Amino acid sequence: MISGITLDLNVPLERFSVEVKWETEETSLGIFGHSGAGKTTILEALAGLRPLARGLIRVSGETWLDSARGIDLSPEKRGAGYVPQDTLLFPHRDVLGNLLSGARRSEGPWRRKLSFERVLEVLELRSLKEARVDELSGGERQRVALGRALCSGPSLLLLDEPLAGMDLPLRRRILPYLIRVREEFSVPTLFVSHDASEMRLLCREVMVLELGKALARGRPEEVFFDASLHPVFREEVFENVLQGAVRELKGPGFLVELERDLCVLIPRGGIVGAGKVVFGLRAEDILLSLKPPVGLSAQNVIPGIIRQIRRADAGEEQDVPVLVEVAFGRGDLRMVASITSQSRSRLNLAEGSEVHLVFKAQSCRILTVH
Amino acid sequence: MSSSALTALLISLKVSLVATLVVLPPGIALGLLFARRSFPGKSIVETLTYLSLVLPPTAVGYLLLSLLARRGPLGVNALGLDLDLLFTWKGAVLASAVMALPLVVRTARIAFEGVNPRLESMGRTLGMGPLRVLWEITLPLARRGLLASGILGFSRALGEFGATVIVAGNIPGKTQTLALAIFNDIQIGQDDEARRLVGLTAALAFLAIWISERLLSQRRKRA
Amino acid sequence: MVNRGIPVTSLAMILLMMGGSGGVASPDSPPPEIMLYAAASLRESLQDLAPTCGKQAGAQLVFNFGPSNDLVRQIEAAEKADLFFSADEALMDRLSKAGLLETGTRRTVLSNRLVVIAPLDSTLVIHSPADLAGKAVRRLSLANPEAVPAGKYARAWLEKTGQWEALKERVVPGVDVRAALSAVESGVVEAGVVYATDAAITKKVRVLYEVPASEAPAISYPLAVLRSRPQQSLAAKVEDCLTGPEALKVYQSRGFIVGPASP
Numbered sequence: 001m002i003s004g005i006t007l008d009l010n011v012p013l014e015r016f017s018v019e020v021k022w023e024t025e026e027t028s029l030g031i032f033g034h035s036g037a038g039k040t041t042i043l044e045a046l047a048g049l050r051p052l053a054r055g056l057i058r059v060s061g062e063t064w065l066d067s068a069r070g071i072d073l074s075p076e077k078r079g080a081g082y083v084p085q086d087t088l089l090f091p092h093r094d095v096l097g098n099l100l101s102g103a104r105r106s107e108g109p110w111r112r113k114l115s116f117e118r119v120l121e122v123l124e125l126r127s128l129k130e131a132r133v134d135e136l137s138g139g140e141r142q143r144v145a146l147g148r149a150l151c152s153g154p155s156l157l158l159l160d161e162p163l164a165g166m167d168l169p170l171r172r173r174i175l176p177y178l179i180r181v182r183e184e185f186s187v188p189t190l191f192v193s194h195d196a197s198e199m200r201l202l203c204r205e206v207m208v209l210e211l212g213k214a215l216a217r218g219r220p221e222e223v224f225f226d227a228s229l230h231p232v233f234r235e236e237v238f239e240n241v242l243q244g245a246v247r248e249l250k251g252p253g254f255l256v257e258l259e260r261d262l263c264v265l266i267p268r269g270g271i272v273g274a275g276k277v278v279f280g281l282r283a284e285d286i287l288l289s290l291k292p293p294v295g296l297s298a299q300n301v302i303p304g305i306i307r308q309i310r311r312a313d314a315g316e317e318q319d320v321p322v323l324v325e326v327a328f329g330r331g332d333l334r335m336v337a338s339i340t341s342q343s344r345s346r347l348n349l350a351e352g353s354e355v356h357l358v359f360k361a362q363s364c365r366i367l368t369v370h
Numbered sequence: 371m372s373s374s375a376l377t378a379l380l381i382s383l384k385v386s387l388v389a390t391l392v393v394l395p396p397g398i399a400l401g402l403l404f405a406r407r408s409f410p411g412k413s414i415v416e417t418l419t420y421l422s423l424v425l426p427p428t429a430v431g432y433l434l435l436s437l438l439a440r441r442g443p444l445g446v447n448a449l450g451l452d453l454d455l456l457f458t459w460k461g462a463v464l465a466s467a468v469m470a471l472p473l474v475v476r477t478a479r480i481a482f483e484g485v486n487p488r489l490e491s492m493g494r495t496l497g498m499g500p501l502r503v504l505w506e507i508t509l510p511l512a513r514r515g516l517l518a519s520g521i522l523g524f525s526r527a528l529g530e531f532g533a534t535v536i537v538a539g540n541i542p543g544k545t546q547t548l549a550l551a552i553f554n555d556i557q558i559g560q561d562d563e564a565r566r567l568v569g570l571t572a573a574l575a576f577l578a579i580w581i582s583e584r585l586l587s588q589r590r591k592r593a
Numbered sequence: 594m595v596n597r598g599i600p601v602t603s604l605a606m607i608l609l610m611m612g613g614s615g616g617v618a619s620p621d622s623p624p625p626e627i628m629l630y631a632a633a634s635l636r637e638s639l640q641d642l643a644p645t646c647g648k649q650a651g652a653q654l655v656f657n658f659g660p661s662n663d664l665v666r667q668i669e670a671a672e673k674a675d676l677f678f679s680a681d682e683a684l685m686d687r688l689s690k691a692g693l694l695e696t697g698t699r700r701t702v703l704s705n706r707l708v709v710i711a712p713l714d715s716t717l718v719i720h721s722p723a724d725l726a727g728k729a730v731r732r733l734s735l736a737n738p739e740a741v742p743a744g745k746y747a748r749a750w751l752e753k754t755g756q757w758e759a760l761k762e763r764v765v766p767g768v769d770v771r772a773a774l775s776a777v778e779s780g781v782v783e784a785g786v787v788y789a790t791d792a793a794i795t796k797k798v799r800v801l802y803e804v805p806a807s808e809a810p811a812i813s814y815p816l817a818v819l820r821s822r823p824q825q826s827l828a829a830k831v832e833d834c835l836t837g838p839e840a841l842k843v844y845q846s847r848g849f850i851v852g853p854a855s856p
Contacts, residue, residue: 047495048494048495049491049494049495074494074499075491075494075495076494076495076496076497076498076499078495080495081495081496082492082495084488084492086488088486088488088489088492090489090492090493090507091511092507092510092511101493101496101498101506102496102497102498148496149496152496152497
């Protein structure tokens with residue numbers, strides 16, 4: 001089956017133009033960037049809602065836009081399942097009515113038909129079938145919007161900040177649905193977000209967008225690592241994303257096993273009982289120590305070896321952050337710490353140096369559980 | 371009720387209902403056009419549409435009469451066939467429809483402007499063509515306002531006098547609506563009958579407003 | 594006590610001045626207005642006479658033309674007319690019964706004739722009232738036959754000649770005789786019945802038939818001064834002029850029949 005997405009888009013906006021090229025076989029894609037960078041513009045151009053878009057769009061072998069050959073399919077002829085940030089559920093229909101809104105398209109022979117029952121199950125919408133739109137909570141709205149897009153038999157799912165505007169507990173609850181959808185239905189998906197860590201869980205290939213142009217493209221870990229060094233994204237502190245099985249409760253926290261015999265203590269965060277935990281740990285919350293510290297309050301101390309040191313692009317600035325990538329455990333696990341270049345010189349750190357990663361349990365934030 | 375009052379009532383109802391049915395499709399279509407599209411010359415078209423709201427009804431009646439008279443651009447001589455509108459109930463329908471049009475268009479436009487156009491875009495991305503979007507999303511969501519525009523049009527048609535008396539004349543049993551009958555009774559000095567007709571008209575107007583209020587508040591509760 | 598007297602006296606003087614000032618026309622102030630309500634068919638004649646009769650009486654004539662029935666209604670509702678020139682006696686009787694006329698001022702000096710008219714390009718031919726009821730006349734323009742004198746006269750004529758039953762469904766009633774005339778002028782009806790004097794003021798109609806006195810009802814134009822108005826003597830002077838020899842010449846030139854109708 002033909003798969004993959006080819007993009008060569010140009011969309012003029014008020015202050016700048018969005019110009020991106022992308023060609024990939026990956027099916028979990030993400031666009032990361034600040035507000036106003038043009039992320040939503042790209043999604044809407046893919047959906048066919050931007051008449052000024054020019055260039056080429058090819059999805060799973062279908063050509064949706066080819067300005068050179070005069071092809072510009074209207075939105076209803078494309079197969080985009082668009083879930084916008086404000087969900088845009090139809091207020092005059094109940095949940096079932098909304099879910100079935102795109103049903104007619106999904107019956108076309110050339111569309112991938114997803115089982116309606118399965119969508120209800122995966123997104124746990126069965127109990128909400130007769131509910132009215134204004135009775136739904138924010139999280140329920142997102143799930144219904146997602147279900148509606150899925151039930152329309154899309155060739156491409158477009159999710160615009162699906163977790164925006166949700167508090168932490170809710171994001172933790174919705175994230176698994178998104179992961180489940182990806183695993184269950186394998187519809188090519190394009191996520192837009194400004195949360196790097198969530199994107200790392202959901203995407204296999206990420207594009208970083210700034211003022212309409214791609215700054216970087218590639219696997220999330222590398223892209224975000226590079227992005228943290230970029231002056232535009234320096235404010236976005238690099239966050240490590242780690243996951244492991246819950247070994248036991250210890251005091252007010254979990255003891256999470258990243259690898260056999262390698263545990264990290266993290267706060268429980270109100271979660272009761274879980275199998276696996278995915279958590280984030282910011283690079284600047286990690287201290288580096290040449291020797292194992294004595295009498296320190298931090299509960300997590302892990303020995304490791306420095307694999308690479310990268311200095312952020314800063315131009316004239318003196319005290320610039322330095323990212324230190326440390327391999328630990330059996331050698332496959334990595335953690336990135338952020339220190340000042342002064343400290344780096346003072347400790348005389350270099351590739352191959354042995355260091356200890358030191359961080360508080362409190363610094364870890366649970367992203368999701370499953 | 372005297373038989374002449376009953377006749378006037380039936381003529382009023384017939385003329386107003388038919389005028390409303392005649393004016394709703396173009397009125398709603400124009401309302402949609404003004405709400406959703408811009409095009410060169412839009413403000414001129416809008417102004418022309420609202421003209422009969424601002425002109426005195428007698429002026430509108432005179433214009434219609436000039437158009438339809440035998441020697442006029444829409445008269446027998448020009449068209450080769452007699453539209454048979456002048457001094458008939460159909461002429462009264464035309465006059466009422468023309469006077470009601472701007473009210474219908476304005477109310478319909480406001481109704482459509484209240485529908486989030488992004489909901490329409492959403493429908494398109496789900497596979498609905500423009501006509502399906504209109505039928506399944508835009509019209510249902512604008513339903514309340516469109517109903518109001520219909521009732522407003524009906525009320526305006528019910529009370530129409532100035533243009534009607536010129537185009538359709540004040541012919542008892544044929545074109546004499548309640549409004550014209552009241553005028554007639556005053557003219558010939560039949561005050562008692564005039565008062566009865568005024569009461570009847572007021573009751574009719576009250577009923578129309580009461581029904582519209584109930585319908586609109588019902589929708590508000592449900593929506 | 595002295596103080597209270599002064600305001601009262603001043604007030605009395607002001608009222609006297611207001612009441613009195615209307616009567617005397619000093620050479621500098623404009624002449625007082627005399628309001629004349631008159632039948633629509635008298636428009637041109639009275640406008641011709643306004644300057645002379647105004648000067649003669651020392652007043653300025655102001656007109657309210659309309660269907661006589663509606664004028665009577667207006668007079669009954671609010672007494673704003675100084676003189677009333679009606680197109681039939683019955684309406685004047687109504688005012689008389691209501692006690693609104695100044696005694697001894699009622700005079701009738703004019704009569705009129707009915708004509709059948711058609712639009713200028715019409716090919717209709719009327720030799721007798723029966724021809725009117727023919728198929729060619731789909732619509733007949735009259736002043737409202739229920740109330741306006743011109744319409745009532747026309748209806749009386751048609752009833753007398755036995756054509757009313759056939760024609761009454763085809764009548765397009767106008768608010769006054771000039772509206773009826775205008776309908777014929779613009780060609781929206783095939784024929785109409787108006788006064789001969791109305792047909793005379795326009796070139797846009799053809800006179801098809803003149804209703805002879807034997808067929809027509811008696812047409813009569815009474816004039817009277819209304820009671821309880823501030824300018825009684827002035828109004829009387831105007832009435833004298835409007836019924837004097839000069840005036841009669843003017844009416845005649847316009848096509849009216851001078852002298853009361855023959856019974």
